[in-house]
Amino acid sequence: MKKNNSSDLLQFTSKGIWCKQADIFIDPWKPVKKAMITHGHADHSRWGNDSYLATASAAPVIKYRLGDIKLQTIEFGEKININGVQFSFHPAGHILGSAQIRVEYKGEVWVASGDYKLEDDGFAEPFELVKCNAFITESTFGLPVYDWRPQAEIFDDINTWWRKNSVDKKVTFITGYSLGKAQRILDNLDTSIGKIYTHGAVENVNEVIRAQGVKLPNTIRVTKEIPPKDYLGNLVLAPPSALNSAWMKKFKPISIGIASGWMTLRGARRRKAAERGFVLSDHVDWKDLNRAIKETGAEKVIVTHGYTSTYTKYLKEQGLEAYAAETEFTGESIDADDTTKEEKEKV
Amino acid sequence: MKNFAYLFTQLDQTTKTLKKVAALVDYFGKVEDKDRMWAMAILSHRRPKRTVKTSLMRQWAAELANVPLWLFEESYHVVGDLAETIALVLPPPSMEHNKTLTEWIEVVKSLNKKEDEYKKEVVINAWAGMTYNERFVFNKLITGGFRVGVSQKLMMRALSQYEGQEEKSIAHRLMGNWTPDTTTYEELIRSENPLDDISRPYPFYLAYALEGEPEKLGSPNDWQIERKWDGIRGQLIVREGNLFVWSRGEELVTDKFPEYHPLADLLPDGTVIDGEILPFRDGKPLSFNILQTRIGRKNITKKILGAAPVILMAYDLLEHEGKDLRTTPLQERRRLLEKILEENNTDGIIILSEVLEFKNWESAAAERENSRQHLSEGLMVKKQDSEYRSGRKKGDWWKWKIEPLTIDAVMLYAQQGHGRRANLYTDYTFAVWDDENLVPFTKAYSGLTDKEFNKITAWVRKNTKEKFGPVRSVNPELVFEIAFEGINVSSRHKSGVALRFPRMLRWRTDKKAKEANTLEDLKKMLELYG
Numbered sequence: 001m002k003k004n005n006s007s008d009l010l011q012f013t014s015k016g017i018w019c020k021q022a023d024i025f026i027d028p029w030k031p032v033k034k035a036m037i038t039h040g041h042a043d044h045s046r047w048g049n050d051s052y053l054a055t056a057s058a059a060p061v062i063k064y065r066l067g068d069i070k071l072q073t074i075e076f077g078e079k080i081n082i083n084g085v086q087f088s089f090h091p092a093g094h095i096l097g098s099a100q101i102r103v104e105y106k107g108e109v110w111v112a113s114g115d116y117k118l119e120d121d122g123f124a125e126p127f128e129l130v131k132c133n134a135f136i137t138e139s140t141f142g143l144p145v146y147d148w149r150p151q152a153e154i155f156d157d158i159n160t161w162w163r164k165n166s167v168d169k170k171v172t173f174i175t176g177y178s179l180g181k182a183q184r185i186l187d188n189l190d191t192s193i194g195k196i197y198t199h200g201a202v203e204n205v206n207e208v209i210r211a212q213g214v215k216l217p218n219t220i221r222v223t224k225e226i227p228p229k230d231y232l233g234n235l236v237l238a239p240p241s242a243l244n245s246a247w248m249k250k251f252k253p254i255s256i257g258i259a260s261g262w263m264t265l266r267g268a269r270r271r272k273a274a275e276r277g278f279v280l281s282d283h284v285d286w287k288d289l290n291r292a293i294k295e296t297g298a299e300k301v302i303v304t305h306g307y308t309s310t311y312t313k314y315l316k317e318q319g320l321e322a323y324a325a326e327t328e329f330t331g332e333s334i335d336a337d338d339t340t341k342e343e344k345e346k347v
Numbered sequence: 348m349k350n351f352a353y354l355f356t357q358l359d360q361t362t363k364t365l366k367k368v369a370a371l372v373d374y375f376g377k378v379e380d381k382d383r384m385w386a387m388a389i390l391s392h393r394r395p396k397r398t399v400k401t402s403l404m405r406q407w408a409a410e411l412a413n414v415p416l417w418l419f420e421e422s423y424h425v426v427g428d429l430a431e432t433i434a435l436v437l438p439p440p441s442m443e444h445n446k447t448l449t450e451w452i453e454v455v456k457s458l459n460k461k462e463d464e465y466k467k468e469v470v471i472n473a474w475a476g477m478t479y480n481e482r483f484v485f486n487k488l489i490t491g492g493f494r495v496g497v498s499q500k501l502m503m504r505a506l507s508q509y510e511g512q513e514e515k516s517i518a519h520r521l522m523g524n525w526t527p528d529t530t531t532y533e534e535l536i537r538s539e540n541p542l543d544d545i546s547r548p549y550p551f552y553l554a555y556a557l558e559g560e561p562e563k564l565g566s567p568n569d570w571q572i573e574r575k576w577d578g579i580r581g582q583l584i585v586r587e588g589n590l591f592v593w594s595r596g597e598e599l600v601t602d603k604f605p606e607y608h609p610l611a612d613l614l615p616d617g618t619v620i621d622g623e624i625l626p627f628r629d630g631k632p633l634s635f636n637i638l639q640t641r642i643g644r645k646n647i648t649k650k651i652l653g654a655a656p657v658i659l660m661a662y663d664l665l666e667h668e669g670k671d672l673r674t675t676p677l678q679e680r681r682r683l684l685e686k687i688l689e690e691n692n693t694d695g696i697i698i699l700s701e702v703l704e705f706k707n708w709e710s711a712a713a714e715r716e717n718s719r720q721h722l723s724e725g726l727m728v729k730k731q732d733s734e735y736r737s738g739r740k741k742g743d744w745w746k747w748k749i750e751p752l753t754i755d756a757v758m759l760y761a762q763q764g765h766g767r768r769a770n771l772y773t774d775y776t777f778a779v780w781d782d783e784n785l786v787p788f789t790k791a792y793s794g795l796t797d798k799e800f801n802k803i804t805a806w807v808r809k810n811t812k813e814k815f816g817p818v819r820s821v822n823p824e825l826v827f828e829i830a831f832e833g834i835n836v837s838s839r840h841k842s843g844v845a846l847r848f849p850r851m852l853r854w855r856t857d858k859k860a861k862e863a864n865t866l867e868d869l870k871k872m873l874e875l876y877g
Contacts, residue, residue, distance in 0.1 A: 143422045144414045145435035264435065266359070267427050267769030271797065275360050309814070310421045317415060 009085075009103055009110045010136065012302075012325040017112055017136065019103055022082035025049075026101055026112045036087065038114025039098035040065055040179055043305075055089050057125070057212065058097025061179060064208045076125065092116035093127030094282050095180030096209065102130050111296065112136040115305070117281070118288040121151055123187045124180075127292075135298035136325070139306035140283040141261050148261070148285040154278055155188040161257060161276055162193050162235055171251040172235040175243055176259040178202045180282050182237055183209060183216060185259060189235065191217050197231060198222065199238035199247075228252070243272065261285070293320075350377050351386060351448045352480040358497055367497060371505030380532035381449045388527050390502045391597075394491050398458040399466050401429055401490055407467055411474070412436035424817040427769025430486030434479050444476035449527075455488055500738055510536060518737050523547035524599055545586040548593040549619065549665050549673060550737035554744035557728065561708045561747065569731050571677060572703045572711060574723040575746055576660050577635045577833070577847075578625035579642075583607065583659055583697075585614040586669075594624070605647060606657055606696060613693050617669030620684070620697070621735075623660040627698070632722045634877075635847060636835045659697045661688065662727075665735055673735040680735070718749045719876050724832065725749045751830035752872060754779065755855055755863045758825040759787055761807045762818045771800050772807040772819070775851075777829060779842070781866040785823055788842035788869060794830070794851035803854070826858040827851045834869070834877050844869055844877075 005011075011018050016028030016035075024034040031048035038044050039054075040061040047066050054062050056073040063071055074080065076099065079088045084106075089099035092114050100113040111132040120126040158174070165172040172194075176182050178201040186206070189196060196219045198206065203221040210216055220226075222236065228250050240258070242248055258274045261281030269277035284292060293301055293315070301322040303312045308324035315322035357370035375383050388394070409419035419436065426432040446454070454473065458466045470489075474482055487493050503521060507514040517536070524546050525535055564570060580595040590611035592601045601607070604624065626633035637655045644651060664684035665672055672680050681702070688699050703726070705711040715726050725748035733743035756777035764773035774792040778785035795803070803825070810822040830852040837845035 143425060144412050144418065145422045145426055145432060147435070265426055265769055266431055267765070270359075271768070271771070273362055307421075307425075310418065314415070314418055 009105050009108055009134070010112060019085060021105055022085040022087070024082060024087075027114065036089075036101055037062060038092065038101060038112065039095055041095070041115070041177075044114060055097045055099050058099065060208045060212045061097070061205060064204070065179075076128075090128045090130050091125035093118060093120065093124050096124050096183065096214065098124060100128075100130055102132065108133050110134045110136070111298075113138065113292075115140070115283055116292070117284050118292060119148065119151060121184050121187075121282075123184050124282075129292070129295050131297050133298060134300040134302065135293060135296045136302045136304065137289065137293060138283060139289065139303050139308055139311040141281060141285055142289055142303070142307040142311035144286045146261060146264055146281075146285045147287065148279060148281060151184075151188070151280065154259075154280050157276075158185070158188075158257065158259070158278055159190040159193065161255070162190070165255045166193050166233040168253075168255075169232045170253045170255050171231045171233075172257070173238065173248065173251055173254050174235065174257045174259060174278075175238050175240045176280070177282075178239040179205045181259060181280070182206070182239070184282070185237060185280075186216050186219065189217065194234040195220060197226075197234060197236045199236070199242050201239050201241075202237050222247075243274075348444070348446055348448050348451050348477075348481055348484065350374060351382070352478070352484045354386070355484050356480050364501060367501055368505045368508065371497070371502060372509050375505065375509040379447070379449075381527065382447050384527040384530075384532045384535070385448050385452055387502065387506065387521070389488070389493055390497055391499050391521060392493070393526055394488060394493065395452055395456050396459070397489065397491065398455055398461075399470060399489050403463060403466065404433060404470065404486070404489065405429070407471060408433040408436055411438060411471065420816075424763060425770060427763065427765040428492075430483055430490050430492075433486050434482040437474055437482060440474075440476055440478060442476040444473065444481075451485060452488060506536070512536075515737055518550045519547070522550055522597065545589060546584065546591040546599065548582045548584060548591070548597070549671075549735070551580060551582065551595050551621070552736045552744065553595075553739040554727065554729075554746045555739060555741050557745035557747040561711065561728065564708075564728065564745075567705045567708055567711055571681065571729045571731055572705060573662065573700045573727045573729075574703070574718065574721060575725045575727045575748065576623040576625050576632060576700075577722065577724045578623040578632075578638060578657070578660070581622060581624040581659065582665070583610065583620045583622065584666075585611055585618045586616055588612075588616065592624075600624075603641070603644075603647060604657055605652065607659065610693060610696060613696070614687070614691055615668070617666055618687065619664070619666035620659065620661050621663040621665055622697070622700070623662065624657050625660045626655050627658040627660075628656055634722060634833065634835055636833075636845065658695065660700050661697050662700050663735060676732040676734070677729055678731045715747060715749060751832055751852070752834065752876065753828050753830045753852055754868060754872070755826055755858060756788070756829050757785055757823045757860045757863045758821060758827060759785060759823055760818050760820050761803070764792065768800070770804075772804045773800050775827070777827065778823070779864050779866050779869055780861075786842045786866050788840060788844055788866075789829060789831070789846045789849045791827075791829055791849045791851050795854060799854055823860050826855040826860060826863050828853050828855055834873050836873065836877060842866060842869065844873055 015025060015030040015032055017026040024036055025032040026036045027038055027044040028035050028049060029046055033050045035049040035052050037052055037054040039058050045062050052069055052071040053074055056075055059071055059073045074089050076089055076091055079086055086104040088102045090102055092098040092100045094115040094117055098114060100111050100116060103110045109132040111130050113136060115138050116127055118127050162172045176185050182202045196217060198219045198221055200221060203219060206216055206219060231251050236251055256274045257276035257278055258272055259278040259280040261279060261283060262268045263277030263279045299321060301315050301320050303322060303324045312322045312324040354370055354374040358367050361367060405419055406416060409416045423429060423432045458469060473485060477485060503514055503517045507517045520536055523544050582593045584591040588611060590601060590608060592604055592607055594600045626638040641647060641651045641655045661684060664680045667683050688697060703714060718725050728745045728747050730743040756779055758775050759778045760776035761772040762774040764771055776787050776790050778787045807819060807821055811819045812822060813820045829849055831846040831849040833847035835845050837843060
């Protein structure tokens with residue numbers, strides 16, 4: 001599986017992606033001295049490191065989630081030098097503040113892309129193509145069955161669905177990860193249809209993001225004090241963990257939708273018993289994954305998170321040097337949730 | 348086709364029966380008779396004969412998607428449905444077709460026995476003018492397996508609403524051997540006399556499992572109690588000198604059971620008997636395994652007939668002298684059944700199911716415990732005055748099965764499921780200990796909750812030893828209690844045993860792998876119950 005070469009600029013170790021020359025780790029899953037963090041999702045941003053470096057727009061959420069940590073920020077494109085290695089962060093288009101980390105040493109360039117997508121969603125800083133020799137890529141949706149439609153079409157569907165529910169005096173209940181997906185949805189809802197209510201886990205992130213000067217539509221935190229009839233015709237935005245929870249029971253009559261790349265699969269849709277599955281993802285689909293890899297010009301590709309072995313095999317057939325790297329986390333899955341335990345308990 | 352694809356989307360988007368029925372009624376009202384007829388056929392598993400091999404469809408889809416075939420296959424493992432996988436990988440449509448469902452079915456049928464190249468041209472052209480949902484439905488027409496969460500019951504309810512006919516009458520009309528090619532909608536649904544098809548069976552009445560104590564049923568005297576036999580439920584029809592045998596799966600199986608053929612002459616016309624197709628020799632039933640050896644065979648040879656002879660264990664009489672008896676009380680139907688079998692010598696082909704008499708439920712329960720000795724699955728409890736209803740209904744008939752046999756086993760392999768279980772590891776292979784070795788002896792894939800499957804799936808991902816396509820071998824750590832109805836010798840399995848209807852009773856999180864049962868334990872069960 002892991003074919004680490006000790007001369008590689010970036011190596012996969014039991015703690016994370018390591019740059020030996022600079023002795024820093026990218027998205028380490030075990031505590032290290034110096035960590036560079038691509039973005040605030042729990043499988044990339046872990047607690048316990050001595051120091052953190054992240055982009056200025058990703059930092060507030062990372063701090064909010066990890067609490068009292070030593071965090072320095074960096075601007076996109078800003079270069080820093082550590083023991084002869086040049087590091088810079090470049091937009092990954094995944095969520096607000098998410099970065100690919102470019103690492104250059106003696107003319108060789110590696111890019112650890114974290115999670116990314118090519119489509120400009122109008123909310124996250126749009127993906128920037130970074131030419132490199134070696135590209136570390138996710139493969140969360142690395143199969144040809146995953147093919148995203150432009151988000152405008154998806155949001156059209158979502159708003160049409162909400163509008164219909166609103167006429168029928170139903171509660172429109174939609175789920176998406178509380179960090180990233182939720183704000184992307186908010187940014188695209190047609191607020192003329194009705195009010196938007198939010199689950200605590202979503203609203204907490206909203207507050208952090210508003211505080212950094214980013215505009216989001218008005219939302220109302222769901223509380224016990226709100227009479228259930230107030231939700232009728234309006235929309236409730238919640239993390240996936242809220243599905244079929246006791247918390248959800250107060251919304252009725254209800255129409256449930258899930259916004260996720262996994263909604264591509266009919267089986268997943270049926271298993272979740274969602275009325276509507278909206279195929280909306282913050283990861284690259286098959287065609288964009290291949291496009292990104294091609295355009296980086298990388299001759300070497302390291303595949304993490306997702307269909308690693310399958311996708312690696314495919315890349316090799318395409319004539320690239322590719323291998324699958326094991327990480328502590330296998331990334332998103334159909335049943336995953338980004339809401340931390342603490343956040344769930346807070347609600 | 349657009350209407351049918353829309354119907355499919357509507358059905359797929361809801362789990363509420365009311366909405367499903369409404370979507371069906373809406374569809375029935377929108378389309379022509381012929382399309383309505385085909386939709387009914389498809390929803391009652393009467394799809395047209397397969398004219399294109401799925402292996403070809405996979406190739407063409409991979410080619411159009413510009414991906415290697417192996418990658419298409421990997422994707423299929425993940426998606427868990429071939430028609431869906433194809434629809435997902437195809438490039439966007441380049442034109443728009445406007446054919447009806449019937450017209451597309453004609454296209455599919457016209458491909459029979461054509462050259463592969465011609466088939467390819469037609470199918471690719473079809474795909475090129477269809478949306479995602481149309482493609483999915485079209486692929487399903489070819490591959491079959493149309494599971495859209497619409498039971499036949501719902502379809503009948505919708506049709507009865509649409510036609511303003513009683514559901515029972517619709518159910519009966521929809522039984523039998525019709526296809527849209529041989530029957531029109533008028534003939535099937537609106538003709539005066541639905542019995543003009545002499546092969547048409549009555550819908551089977553199915554019992555629910557009795558839960559809790561039988562005492563709540565009142566006095567055992569109000570109930571007819573029989574053994575529950577482990578064969579294939581069947582309906583035997585003699586009309587106008589012809590014999591028809593239907594299995595519960597609504598399959599006409601007359602040709603598969605030549606033993607019954609003399610009954611066409613031995614029984615009076617207008618006789619319909621409900622019973623069990625049961626392997627039987629020397630006055631005793633044989634194990635279901637033996638029957639299994641002849642199901643699915645195309646040619647029933649003398650050898651098979653000798654090895655797996657069947658009789659009909661008669662339970663009930665549904666038609667007598669051409670008259671539908673279903674609303675006649677059971678005790679009267681039983682009396683007539685006894686009379687017919689007394690007056691007409693059936694040469695031992697039909698055996699009357701014995702009615703057991705009990706003073707109280709305690710003695711019935713004691714007899715139920717003896718079921719395995721009789722190679723029976725337990726008892727059937729039917730209300731003396733019950734009508735013969737259609738489908739699975741609660742209240743009048745109960746099956747009171749014996750508790751299953753159980754054994755604790757270790758999970759060795761896991762495989763992803765299909766349909767709504769796609770992407771979850773739900774199909775497992777289990778093993779028991781033979782000294783220090785684990786010997787696989789059965790597979791099982793039902794009995795756990797979605798939550799448990801989620802947990803186990805996460806566990807499987809972390810504990811995979813090796814991957815073989817969709818199958819993973821896992822660290823032998825998890826223990827499950829496996830329940831099964833019977834055990835038999837098998838030369839095909841390494842363990843030497845084959846289980847009947849194995850399923851997971853529960854996940855024994857309290858047990859370590861070492862504490863699972865042994866092959867020795869299984870063999871003891873085989874001696875006792877095999």
